[in-house]
């Protein structure tokens with residue numbers, strides 16, 4: 001089906017295992033903006049998914065439902081929002097482990113994140129590690145053949161800018177997250193149109 005006859009799908013992946021995660025709150029905000037921009041959205045809260053560690057050689061069916069859901073949602077996404085906490089100067093292990101499961105998307109005509117737009121978000125206690133975390137994720141997304149959106153949002157001093165539930169309370173950062181959510185929908189629509197016009201993607205029916 002042509003993307004013109006369906007809603008674009010934006011999948012948000014992120015948060016930490018901490019209750020009231022600020023990186024999850026930042027993701028919720030950007031994903032809500034993507035929904036407002038007309039996309040169908042799906043939130044994958046890493047605390048809720050309860051993923052085991054990725055194990056090379058282990059079959060997808062041998063993992064629990066959380067891994068299956070993660071892989072299928074990533075496969076079906078037109079755009080992905082990834083939100084991590086900064087741990088020890090870079091992205092948190094829980095985020096990288098989730099991304100390692102994209103190995104199950106290595107086959108097919110459009111492997112990994114090929115043809116998908118990816119928006120990057122981080123939260124950090126200090127002022128530098130968030131930018132490192134989103135920078136590191138750029139390398140990951142490029143390795144996975146995704147298109148990184150040209151706006152990254154790093155919520156520095158997140159303890160000042162989020163509430164106890166992780167919601168972003170600083171509207172400067174809230175506005176940036178809204179802009180990112182809108183941008184990934186806009187870019188995903190443009191990419192889908194280009195791919196259909198150039199025949200890079202087969203359009204059924």
Ligand SMILES: Cc1cc2nc3c(=O)[nH]c(=O)nc-3n(C[C@H](O)[C@H](O)[C@H](O)COP(=O)(O)O)c2cc1C
Pocket residue numbers: 015016017018020021022023024084085086087088089090123124125126127128129130158159166
């Ligand atoms: C193990 C650990 C390591 C951290 N390392 C850093 C760091 O290197 N730089 C920094 O600015 N904040 C660091 N922080 C603070 C977190 O980035 C910050 O609290 C973030 O908002 C947590 O995200 P969350 O609320 O989604 O869990 C660290 C926190 C933890 C728990």
